[in-house]
Amino acid sequence: MEIEKKLHERSGSACELCGSTGNLQIYKVPPVSTNVDSCILVCQKCFKQLDDPGKMDANHWRCLNNSMWSTVPAVQVTAWRLLNNLRNEGWPQDLLEMFFLDEDTLAWAKSTIQGAENADEKVIHKDSNGTVLQTGDTVVLIKDLDVRGAGFTAKRGTSVRSISLVEDNAGQIEGRVNGQQIVILTQYVKKSG
Numbered sequence: 001m002e003i004e005k006k007l008h009e010r011s012g013s014a015c016e017l018c019g020s021t022g023n024l025q026i027y028k029v030p031p032v033s034t035n036v037d038s039c040i041l042v043c044q045k046c047f048k049q050l051d052d053p054g055k056m057d058a059n060h061w062r063c064l065n066n067s068m069w070s071t072v073p074a075v076q077v078t079a080w081r082l083l084n085n086l087r088n089e090g091w092p093q094d095l096l097e098m099f100f101l102d103e104d105t106l107a108w109a110k111s112t113i114q115g116a117e118n119a120d121e122k123v124i125h126k127d128s129n130g131t132v133l134q135t136g137d138t139v140v141l142i143k144d145l146d147v148r149g150a151g152f153t154a155k156r157g158t159s160v161r162s163i164s165l166v167e168d169n170a171g172q173i174e175g176r177v178n179g180q181q182i183v184i185l186t187q188y189v190k191k192s193g
Contacts, residue, residue, distance in 0.1 A: 003034075007041040015043040016075045017082075018063040029074045030112045040074045050078070058089045068099055076101055077109040090187040093171045123170040131191045133173060135164050139189035150180050159192060160184065 004026055007016075014021050020043035027042045027050055028034075042050065049056050061082055068079040080099060083092040101109060125133040128142055138161045145154045160175035163184075172183050 003036050003039060004041075006036045007039060010036075010072065011041045014041075015046055016040045016070065016072065017042055017046045017067045017078065018060070019066070020045065027078070029077055038074055040072070040078060050082075053085060056085065058086050061086055062091070064092070065095060068095060073105045073108070076105055080106075080109040081112070088170050090171065090185070093169075093185060093187075123165075123167065125165045125170050125173060125186055127190045128187050129190055133163065133165065133186065133189075133191060136162050138192040139163055139173070139175070139184075140192045141184070141188060142190055143188045145184065145188060147177070147180070147182050150178075150182065152178055154178070154182070154184075160189070 007026060008024075010016075013024065015024060017040070023044035024041050025044065025047055026039050027047055028039050032038070045060065049060065064079045064083055067075055068083070070076055070079070080096075080101060083096050083099065086092040087096060127133055127139060133139065138159060141154055141156055141158045141160065144156050147154055154177045158177060160177055163173045163175040166172035166174060166183065171186050173186055173189070174181060174183055176182075177184075
């Protein structure tokens with residue numbers, strides 16, 4: 001098959017997501033097209049998890065720390081989608097903040113999650129201990145946080161009153177610290193009383 005040959009040449013016969021060299025197969029990045037630019041070469045373990053997101057092993061996808069920097073748009077799209085699906089794990093959110101996609105690639109990445117907007121309405125925000133957070137709750141920072149663009153550090157133990165929830169991201173809340181409204185990752189807070 002011509003596409004498979006081109007993918008092996010492009011990838012050096014290694015999984016384009018995790019780098020594994022065994023049991024490689026073609027994964028067609030949705031929306032499916034039949035050209036080499038919309039396909040990636042993946043190992044069987046990656047393929048099974050891409051094919052059935054219910055069997056997702058978050059620790060396996062730590063490999064995205066490397067593959068997200070690929071120059072291949074189909075690999076970038078797949079990495080972006082996986083990181084978004086796993087963002088509640090905490091560490092993927094850090095990678096997403098560094099991830100840059102050009103407009104066309106980002107549109108492709110978002111193209112299959114259009115229907116996910118309704119599912120986002122049921123996003124559940126939890127603190128570092130797994131306690132469900134609600135709008136208006138008070139939380140306490142469990143770590144010193146450098147606030148980008150504001151020029152200060154929000155200190156551990158700081159109480160943040162009357163938080164609001166970021167609707168489309170269970171890993172983020174908003175609150176006022178030092179008189180400024182900031183976004184805070186839920187993994188760095190615990191609900192207060």
